Amino acid sequence: MKTSWLSGVVLLSLLPALAMAQSAFDGTWKIDLGKVHMPAKPDVLVLEKGIYQCKTCTPAISVKADGNDHSVTGHPYYDSVAIKVVDAHTIQETDKKHGKVVATSTIAVSSDGKTAEVEFTDSSDTDAAPVSGKATLSRVAPGPVGAHAISGSWRNTKMQSLSDNGLVMTFKVDGDHLNMSTPTGQSYNAKMDGTETPYQGDPGITSVTVTKTGANSFTETDKRDGKPISIAEVKVAPDGHTMNVVVHDKLRGTTTTFVADKQ
Structure with a gap:
């Protein structure tokens, strides 16, 4: 689970007398799972002839599905993947980094093959308590004939649950800087003029820029090695109670939208 979807910027008042007023972004915000719209672009998985492939992972993954750890490269959050075939409809995945488990997931396909339930835990961002949750996948296209039931194209159509530490973020404006932090250890202190600054606590993000775009709006750009x-x-x-977010994943070419409520 990569909880670095969001960072923020605050537009200071143009009137000096109001310069110390609380920003619309100040406070703690929690994502409303009922108002999350996942990407339309599906994930493509194939498990056949003892080989598991995640074709839409970035970069793609191909390992033996024998339950053992297999090295993968190019992934900042993990360096090995183990795929265990539980039965004809279920698999378990364990991701590790430097020998330590950082994420686990179980995918169980329904008897009719049209949907799948996913349960996961993820602490790949930091050493903080893992984010855990459940999701429902809907089949978009079938896999190869004779392949395991998880094979095919799948779209995440519903996040059934997600632990609070994966839903909450806190912002605080300090002068011309915005401070952001999360329970899972991500943080930054960014000047609100597009200046590149370090992003802390996430191995997949090395820097961030925050640029104000309107009275109550901003754009955040997360970067990896520039x-x-x-x-x-x-x-x-306008009422200051909700935050509307559109996230463009540049690696996968997908878009996610969600709404966060001020706590």
């Missing part, structure tokens, strides 16, 4: 990997467009509603 290359943009995610762009979040954020706007706080």
